[in-house]
Amino acid sequence: MLHKTRGIALSYIRYRESSIIAKIYTEAFGIQTYIVNGVRSSKSKTNRIAFFQPLTLLDMVVYHKRKEDSIHRISEIKCYAPFFTIPYDVTKSGLALFMTEMLGKTLREEENNEPLFHFIEQSVLYLDEAETGFENFHIQFLVQLAHYLGFGVETVHDLESELKANHYPHLPDAQEHQVTEQMLENGYGLSVALDRTRRANILEKMIFFYKIHMEGLGEIKSLDVLREVLR
Secondary structure, eight states, X not given: OEEEEEEEEEEEEEETTTEEEEEEEETTTEEEEEEEOSTTOTTOSSOGGGGGSTTOEEEEEEEOOOTTXXXXXXXXXXESSOOSSTTXXXXXXXXHHHHHHHHHHHOOOOSOOHHHHHHHHXXXXXXXXXXXXXXXXXXXXXXXXXXXXXXXXXXXXXXXXXXXXXXXXXXXXXXXXXXXXXXHHOOTTOOOOOOHHHHHHHHHHHHHHHHHHSTTOOOOTTHHHHHHHOO
């Protein structure tokens, strides 16, 4: 049966000679896997592989036979909001890579969740459109995403109490404590004076917080990229 849905591309792997298997977070069906034939063929007249680059915002017509099926097919696809800066800005590309990895590890529901989809969509659009003040975007993204995943905290006291109860080794200094509090209380665009070491410490704290609630989160490989692009 054919369905219309919007989607956010997360990742893909090569499959056979010219196909891919793509992971996409959809508005109608949650996280889904699609096989796409012929996108890597030299005979392809269009660059369809570009649709599956991380965080690309997609309009799709998809073919789902049964809910029990683990892999589905795409009938039609197009990008509804082309990026202006993310692919061309090294810092934004690094932030997007981290965002994509975290989404790939935390989005597990195969059912619709429109508030979560809209939050991710608006976060992607914010990052692409932001001219300044996005150096803490990845931390603020994790703070807000936690609420949609069901384990967000309201205050820095609640966060640090939970970290302490789970034997987190690093104690925040006064500035880290204050900045974390500001991030919990504000949305994107918060501009705070934060050096590289303290930003890394706060991010490490948030990832540990996620590991408390998300079993099997594992190593976050994109952290190495963030260390290079965020000075």
